[in-house]
Amino acid sequence: MTTRTANVTWSGSLLEGAGRIEDVGSGAFGPLDVTWTSRTEEPGGRTSPEELIAAAHASCFSMALSHGLAQAGSPPERLETSATVTFVPGTGITAIALTVRGSVPGLDEDGFREAAEAAKVGCPVSKALASVPEITLDAGLL
Amino acid sequence: MPRIVREAEIAWEGTVSRGSGVVTAASSGAFELPVTIASRVGDPEGKTSPEELLAAAHATCFVTSLGSELARAGTPPERLTVRCVITMDEVEGVGHRVIASAISASGVAPGADAAGFAQAAEAADAGCPFSALLKASATVTVDARLEEVVA
Numbered sequence: 001m002t003t004r005t006a007n008v009t010w011s012g013s014l015l016e017g018a019g020r021i022e023d024v025g026s027g028a029f030g031p032l033d034v035t036w037t038s039r040t041e042e043p044g045g046r047t048s049p050e051e052l053i054a055a056a057h058a059s060c061f062s063m064a065l066s067h068g069l070a071q072a073g074s075p076p077e078r079l080e081t082s083a084t085v086t087f088v089p090g091t092g093i094t095a096i097a098l099t100v101r102g103s104v105p106g107l108d109e110d111g112f113r114e115a116a117e118a119a120k121v122g123c124p125v126s127k128a129l130a131s132v133p134e135i136t137l138d139a140g141l142l
Numbered sequence: 143m144p145r146i147v148r149e150a151e152i153a154w155e156g157t158v159s160r161g162s163g164v165v166t167a168a169s170s171g172a173f174e175l176p177v178t179i180a181s182r183v184g185d186p187e188g189k190t191s192p193e194e195l196l197a198a199a200h201a202t203c204f205v206t207s208l209g210s211e212l213a214r215a216g217t218p219p220e221r222l223t224v225r226c227v228i229t230m231d232e233v234e235g236v237g238h239r240v241i242a243s244a245i246s247a248s249g250v251a252p253g254a255d256a257a258g259f260a261q262a263a264e265a266a267d268a269g270c271p272f273s274a275l276l277k278a279s280a281t282v283t284v285d286a287r288l289e290e291v292v293a
Contacts, residue, residue, distance in 0.1 A: 004194035026186035052199035054150035092271030131278035
C-alpha cells in the first residue's frame with residue numbers, strides 16, 4: 001500500500017483570492033501558486049488541478065507502457081508522452097487526450113499501438129479516471 | 143462555458159524498473175519533476191509520483207469548491223487548508239489501483255458555525271469535478287473542521 005499527500009491553502013474569495021499548493025509528502029514541489037483566473041484563463045505560469053491531472057496521467061501511462069513493452073520482450077529506449085485535459089466549468093473534466101511516441105528496438109507500429117492501448121486501459125490513473133467521458137490515445141513510433 | 147485545456151508531458155528513458163522520466167507542466171511551465179517506479183511505490187526519496195500529483199490536484203480542486211460553497215452560504219472564508227492523501231494498493235487480479243482519497247479540510251469562515259462548515263464541505267465534495275471522477279472507482283472521504291478564532 002502506497003500513500004501520497006498534498007497540502008493546499010486558500011485565502012479570500014474564489015475570484016479575487018489565491019491558493020497555494022504548500023507542500024507534498026515527497027518534498028518534490030511546492031509552494032506552487034494557484035488562482036481561479038489562472039485555472040480558467042491564461043495560466044500565467046501557474047499550475048491547476050487539470051494540469052496536475054495531466055501530469056499524473058502522462059507519467060502513470062508512460063510507466064505502464066514501459067513495463068508492458070519490457071514484459072513483452074521489447075523494452076523501450078525512450079517514450080515521449082503528453083496528456084491534455086479538457087475542463088468545462090460547471091460540467092467537469094470532459095476529455096483527456098494521450099499522445100505517445102516511442103523508440104522501441106525490434107517493435108513495429110502495430111505492436112507499439114497494441115502495447116500503448118493496454119497501458120491506457122491498465123495504468124492506475126487511467127482506472128481512477130475511467131469515468132472521464134472521452135479518453136483518446138494517439139500512439140506511434142518515433 | 144469555455145473549454146479549458148491543460149497539458150503535461152513526460153519523457154521516459156529505459157525500462158520501468160531501471161528507467162526514469164521527467165514530467166513537465168507544459169501549459170504553465172510551473173514544474174519539471176523527475177519520477178521513477180521505485181520512488182513511486184517505495185520511499186519517495188524526494189521524487190513525486192502520479193499519485194502525489196493526483197493528491198495535489200484533488201486538494202486544489204476541493205479547496206476552490208469549498209471556498210465557493212462557503213461564499214454561496216454567505217460565509218466566505220478568510221483562510222482554508224486542505225490536505226489530501228491518496229492511497230494506491232495492489233488489488234488481487236487487477237493490479238495497482240487508486241483505492242482511496244482522504245480529504246481533511248479546516249478553515250476560518252466568519253459567521254459560519256461547525257454545522258454550516260460541514261455542510262459546505264459536503265456540498266464541495268458533491269461539486270468538485272475531481273471528487274466525482276474518483277468516486278467511480280475509489281472511496282472519497284471528507285473530514286471538515288471549522289477553526290475557532292481566538293479573539
